[in-house]
Amino acid sequence: MTLIAPKATLPELREVIGSVDELRRILTTIDEVRAAEMREVAERYPFRIPRFYVERVLRDDPGDPLWQLALPGKTELYDAGTERWDAFQLAGKMVEHPRWIQKYRYEVLIRMTNFCSGLCRYCYLKNRENIEGFISHADIDEMFEQAEQSGNRAGLREIVLSGGDPLTVPGEYLEHLAERIERLNGMLDRRVTVTIHTREPVWFPNRVVRTKGLLAGLRALKPSSYILHVVHPREVTPELLETLVVLTSLAETGDGGRGRRPLMMMQHPLFRGINDDAGVITEMYDRMDAGEVVVKPYYLIHPFPDGTLPEHRLTLKESQAILRGLASAPGTRVPLLTVPTPMGKCVIGPWEELVDRGGYYLLHTKDGVPVEYTTGELYDPSERRSDIPLVMTVKGK
Numbered sequence: 030m031t032l033i034a035p036k037a038t039l040p041e042l043r044e045v046i047g048s049v050d051e052l053r054r055i056l057t058t059i060d061e062v063r064a065a066e067m068r069e070v071a072e073r074y075p076f077r078i079p080r081f082y083v084e085r086v087l088r089d090d091p092g093d094p095l096w097q098l099a100l101p102g103k104t105e106l107y108d109a110g111t112e113r114w115d116a117f118q119l120a121g122k123m124v125e126h127p128r129w130i131q132k133y134r135y136e137v138l139i140r141m142t143n144f145c146s147g148l149c150r151y152c153y154l155k156n157r158e159n160i161e162g163f164i165s166h167a168d169i170d171e172m173f174e175q176a177e178q179s180g181n182r183a184g185l186r187e188i189v190l191s192g193g194d195p196l197t198v199p200g201e202y203l204e205h206l207a208e209r210i211e212r213l214n215g216m217l218d219r220r221v222t223v224t225i226h227t228r229e230p231v232w233f234p235n236r237v238v239r240t241k242g243l244l245a246g247l248r249a250l251k252p253s254s255y256i257l258h259v260v261h262p263r264e265v266t267p268e269l270l271e272t273l274v275v276l277t278s279l280a281e282t283g284d285g286g287r288g289r290r291p292l293m294m295m296q297h298p299l300f301r302g303i304n305d306d307a308g309v310i311t312e313m314y315d316r317m318d319a320g321e322v323v324v325k326p327y328y329l330i331h332p333f334p335d336g337t338l339p340e341h342r343l344t345l346k347e348s349q350a351i352l353r354g355l356a357s358a359p360g361t362r363v364p365l366l367t368v369p370t371p372m373g374k375c376v377i378g379p380w381e382e383l384v385d386r387g388g389y390y391l392l393h394t395k396d397g398v399p400v401e402y403t404t405g406e407l408y409d410p411s412e413r414r415s416d417i418p419l420v421m422t423v424k425g426k
Contacts, residue, residue, distance in 0.1 A: 043080075044079060044080045044081065044233070044235075044236075045077055045078070045079050045080065045146060045233075046077070046078050046079070046080055046083060047076065047077050048076075049064050049067045049068050049071060049076070049101075050064075052067075052078070052083065052100070055080070055083050055084060055089070056083065056087065056089050057089060058089050058090060058091055059091070060091075063091065066101070066102070066103040067100065067101040067102075069103065069106070070101035070102065070103060070105050070106060071101055073105075073106065074101065074105060074148075074150075075148060076101050076148065077145075077146070077147060077148050078099055078100070078147045078148070078232075079146050079147050079232045079233040079236075081232070081233055081234070081235060081268070082099065082147055082231070082232050082233070085266055085268070086099075086231075086263050086264055086266065087099065087100075094261075094302055094303040095260075095261055095263065095264075095303070097150070097300075097302075097303065097341070098149060098150055098151060098260060098261075098300065098303060099147065099149070099150065100150065101150060102150060102338075104338045104339070104340065105150060105338065107338075107339075118130060118131055118132055119131050119132055119133065119134060121181065122137075122181075123137070123175065123176050123179040123181050123182060123185065124137070124172050124175040124176050124179065125175065126168070126171060126172045126175070127140075128140045128141075128164060128168055128172065129172050132372070132373050133373065133396060134181065134184045134185075135184055135185060135186040135187065136185075136186065136187045136188075136189065137185065137187075137188055137189065138189040138190075138191050139164070139172070139188060139189070139190055139191070139206075140164075140191055140192055140193065141163070141164045141190050141191065141192045141193060141194075141195045141198045141202075142162065142163045142164060142192045142193035142194070142195070142197060142198050143161050143162070143192065143193045144162075144163065144192065144193045144194065144197050145192065145193050145194040145197060145228065145229070145232070146194065146197060146229055146232045146233040146236065147228070147232035147233070149228070150338075151298070151300070151333075151337050151338065151341065163198055163199065163202065164198060164202050164206070165202070166202065166205050169202070169205050169206050169209055170209070173209040173210075173212070173213060176213055177212070177213060177216060182213070182216065182217065183217060183218070185213075185217075185221055186219070186221060186222065187221065187222050187223075187224060188210065188221055188222070188223050188224070189223075189224045189225075189226060190206075190223065190224070190225045190226065190252075191226045192226075194227055194228060194229045194232075195225050195226070195227060196225070196227045196229035196230070196237055196243060196247075197229060198243075198246075199242060199243075199246075200240070200241075200242030200243045200244070200245050200246030200247075201242065201246070202246070203243070203246025203247060203249065203250055204245065204246045204249045204250075206246075206250065207246070207249035207250045207251070208249075210223065210250070222253040222254070223250055223251070223252040223253055224252065224253060224254045224255070224256060225247075225250075225252045225254070225255045225256070226255075226256045226258065227255060227256070227257060227258065228257070228258035228259075230257060230269050230272040230273065230276075231257065231258065231259055231264050231266075231269055234266070234268040234269050234271070234272040235268060237272050237275070237276070238271065238272055238275045244275070244279060247276065247279055248279045248280075251280070251288060251289075251291075252291050253291055253292065254291050254292040254293070254294060255276065255291055255292075255293055255294065256294045256295065256296055256327060256328075257273075257293070257294070257295040257296070257324065258295070258296060258297070259295045259296075259297055259313065259317075260297050260298065260300070260303070260304055261303065261304055261309070261313065262309060262312040262313040262315075262316050264313075265313060265316035265317050270317075270319070270320030270321070270322070273293055273320060273321075273322040273324065274320070274321050274322055276291070276293075277290045277291060277293065277322050278290075292325065293322050293323065293324040293325065294324065294325045294326070294327035295317065295324050295325070295326060295327060296327050296328035296329075296330060296364075297310065297313070297328070297329060297330065297364075298330040298331075298332060298333065298337070299329065299330060299331060299332060299343055299348055299351060300332065300337070300341040300343075301340065301341045301342060301343055302340070302341065303341065305343060305347070305351060306351070306354075307351050307353075307354025307355050308354075310329070310351070310355060311355065311358070314326060314358075314362055325361060326361075326362055326363065326364040327364055327365065328364055328365055328367045329348070329351070329352055329355070329364040329365065329366045329367070330367055330369065331343065331345060331348040331366065331367065331368045331369065332348075333369050344404075345368065345377075345383060345390065345402065345404075346383060348366060348368075349366060349377060349379065349381070349383065351366075352364070352366040352378075352379045353379040353380070355379075356379040356380075366378075366379070368392060368400075368402065370392075370394070370400045370402065372394055372398050372400055373394035373395065373396065373398060374394060374395065375392040375393060375394055375395075375400055375402070376395065377392065385404050386401075388403060388404055389401040389402055389403050389404060390402045390403075390404060
């Protein structure tokens with residue numbers, strides 16, 4: 030897969046590390062054996078990491094668990110990379126376009142790019158059928174011309190911007206997208222909200238706050254919420270907290286200073302040996318609470334069935350036990366435990382009884398679609414593909 034970088038200044042290019050040898054000049058404890066393994070992985074999967082993250086988040090210690098998430102490791106070579114996570118979509122969706130992903134009648138996800146400033150080694154999209162490059166004006170116009178003409182447009186309530194990372198997209202495209210969303214809103218009885226999923230403030234916060242075109246595009250978009258991808262307490266840096274102040278303050282510089290501030294939320298996938306402990310997650314919440322911007326814990330994500338390496342996987346009951354350790358906190362600090370499946374997210378409570386029905390738990394997506402989720406540590410999303418309903422029906426209807 031080709032990952033095309035946005036136009037960057039020379040200083041920005043120097044702030045992103047793209048080779049193992051360059052990385053070793055900072056993390057001097059990477060020995061030659063580990064370096065050779067990393068080079069082998071980098072031949073198959075791209076490797077890129079912002080200098081900020083290496084210097085301010087990682088430790089120069091092979092025992093640092095965050096190395097497993099941010100740096101290439103040999104076990105990645107055993108990840109088949111075959112899961113097409115966006116394969117199952119709503120029959121009769123509003124728009125036919127490779128960037129338009131629609132599993133629910135009321136929500137669409139737009140893949141703005143396949144580029145991120147840093148590459149999570151567990152990402153389920155790193156070698157999948159993901160459209161390359163950045164969204165274009167033509168892409169935006171094609172999608173929204175279809176959306177405006179769709180007989181289902183009245184049911185749309187939310188547009189989720191994802192990727193790659195939407196905060197790496199040049200601002201001019203965000204501004205054009207904002208224009209088309211506003212035009213669509215003029216045809217509807219209620220406003221379609223915009224949610225942005227991002228990890229860029231964790232990877233490369235300085236780039237976010239200094240990129241004027243990006244900030245202008247976000248100001249035009251007026252997102253209702255951001256969902257930050259944060260995995261570990263050390264990722265909550267002072268620079269991240271300052272970036273959140275900048276992003277929420279954009280509303281004050283538009284609409285004559287009367288714009289509403291976006292809701293800030295965060296999500297975190299669970300990994301064995303890294304953040305599979307309620308105490309670690311609580312420390313992350315405490316550090317986030319030290320900033321000026323209130324950030325609501327949103328999703329505690331059970332490991333994805335593909336992309337998450339075997340040594341990091343948890344059973345569903347283990348993930349639920351972590352949620353139980355968080356459940357007695359104030360309600361604003363208790364996340365939802367979500368279980369990703371190709372049919373959509375399933376949510377389970379801290380004290381919900383998981384019943385083994387002969388090798389699987391019966392879960393349901395938020396729309397009531399039944400999911401036979403295997404009781405083992407690894408859920409195989411391909412095992413019952415022939416039984417997966419392509420039309421998402423609500424149970425009882």
